[in-house]
Amino acid sequence: MDLSDILTHLGEERSQYFNAISPPIIQTSNFAFKDTASFRAAFLDERGHHLYSRGNNPTTEILRKKIAALEKAEDSLVFGSGVAAMACAVMSNVQAGDHIICVENPYSWTHKLVSKLLLKFGVDHTFVSGTDNQEIADAIRPETRVMILESPNSITFKIQDLKFCGEICRAHGITSIIDNTFASPLYQNPHTWGIDIVMHTISKYLNGHSDVVAGVITGTQKMMDKIFASEFMTLGPILSPHDAAMVLRGLRTLPLRMERVHRSGLAVAQYLEAHAKVTQVIHPLLPSFDQHDLALQQMSGAGGVFSFLLKAQTIEDVNAFVDRLERFTLAVSWGGHESLVIPFSIFYNIEGRENPAYPFNLIRLYVGLEDPDYLIQDLENAFTAL
Numbered sequence: 007m008d009l010s011d012i013l014t015h016l017g018e019e020r021s022q023y024f025n026a027i028s029p030p031i032i033q034t035s036n037f038a039f040k041d042t043a044s045f046r047a048a049f050l051d052e053r054g055h056h057l058y059s060r061g062n063n064p065t066t067e068i069l070r071k072k073i074a075a076l077e078k079a080e081d082s083l084v085f086g087s088g089v090a091a092m093a094c095a096v097m098s099n100v101q102a103g104d105h106i107i108c109v110e111n112p113y114s115w116t117h118k119l120v121s122k123l124l125l126k127f128g129v130d131h132t133f134v135s136g137t138d139n140q141e142i143a144d145a146i147r148p149e150t151r152v153m154i155l156e157s158p159n160s161i162t163f164k165i166q167d168l169k170f171c172g173e174i175c176r177a178h179g180i181t182s183i184i185d186n187t188f189a190s191p192l193y194q195n196p197h198t199w200g201i202d203i204v205m206h207t208i209s210k211y212l213n214g215h216s217d218v219v220a221g222v223i224t225g226t227q228k229m230m231d232k233i234f235a236s237e238f239m240t241l242g243p244i245l246s247p248h249d250a251a252m253v254l255r256g257l258r259t260l261p262l263r264m265e266r267v268h269r270s271g272l273a274v275a276q277y278l279e280a281h282a283k284v285t286q287v288i289h290p291l292l293p294s295f296d297q298h299d300l301a302l303q304q305m306s307g308a309g310g311v312f313s314f315l316l317k318a319q320t321i322e323d324v325n326a327f328v329d330r331l332e333r334f335t336l337a338v339s340w341g342g343h344e345s346l347v348i349p350f351s352i353f354y355n356i357e358g359r360e361n362p363a364y365p366f367n368l369i370r371l372y373v374g375l376e377d378p379d380y381l382i383q384d385l386e387n388a389f390t391a392l
């Protein structure tokens with residue numbers, strides 16, 4: 007289906023709401039029925055009806071249809087956060103005694119889901135680097151039921167061979183799940199490589215304005231029905247109709263925003279790579295990236311997030327550089343209009359905690375919608391702090 011058609015028309019039954027161009031926010035918890043037969047039919051098939059907004063709501067339904075189409079999937083489920091989407095996708099496919107393979111250093115709360123929460127329920131795990139197909143194959147056990155991928159990973163940008171992972175999971179009856187947020191549905195469609203469930207935190211590019219926390223999973227109708235009937239309905243991690251409408255508005259400009267952050271991100275990365283006070287830039291679409299060939303095979307763009315290693319001797323040097331930045335805001339997250347920075351130096355020397363696995367001079371940037379020259383000037387100015 008044409009991208010413009012998905013973003014402008016798909017799922018929008020305008021004759022049902024006075025031919026309004028923008029879908030209404032159907033702010034209701036429940037729905038009325040004209041007779042017992044239709045009431046009974048809704049109970050028997052809650053997914054196919056509007057019975058109660060913890061299940062289906064017409065505003066969130068429009069969003070579901072659009073994101074499923076963006077990921078070339080049969081269906082999707084939207085959630086009140088990305089972590090809820092990932093947790094429900096994983097939990098629905100494991101039980102006590104099962105084993106999960108997960109890439110090392112995934113998003114921190116995905117790591118905690120696997121290493122802490124699921125362990126409490128008797129689900130074991132193995133973390134793999136994800137960059138070596140043999141290592142992935144060797145980690146498979148008879149009781150392995152789920153493989154969690156994150157490609158690229160949003161800090162190290164390591165990528166996994168999606169075709170290989172899709173095939174090996176199919177061969178062993180393992181459900182493959184990927185966090186595809188970094189690439190967005192415009193630059194990578196993992197279902198086309200045989201991955202079963204694709205997850206996004208909508209809080210990043212899909213919404214794109216840093217004002218909604220939400221998540222989504224896409225997959226077959228059968229898989230979405232299964233998750234709906236289990237974790238989705240029992241845990242209730244839903245997105246409100248109001249937030250769904252906000253995301254629908256953000257989604258209209260997804261291709262424009264992605265193209266802008268992709269180009270600007272590469273321009274800033276190239277500037278940094280040529281700078282004498284930078285040791286390394288880690289960006290999947292730079293030729294210097296370790297897995298550059300695989301990145302080109304799987305991804306048609308990269309968005310605006312990447313990391314670099316500052317040529318700094320001390321944590322104080324890194325902090326002085328970052329504190330000099332005025333146009334990159336110190337904040338978590340990414341994918342909105344505004345450029346952001348996280349120095350890993352802030353996670354060092356915290357009492358009672360181990361230092362992170364990343365070097366102290368690693369800095370993650372998110373290049374937003376500003377003019378790249380305006381951002382480069384800011385970096386140039388900050389380098390004088392060194």
Ligand SMILES: Cc1ncc(COP(=O)(O)O)c(C=O)c1O
Nearest residue numbers: 087088089113160187207209220
């Ligand atoms: C790669 C990645 N996955 C998942 C999440 C979690 O999403 P949410 O904050 O919407 O729960 C984040 C949040 O920062 C993220 O960066």
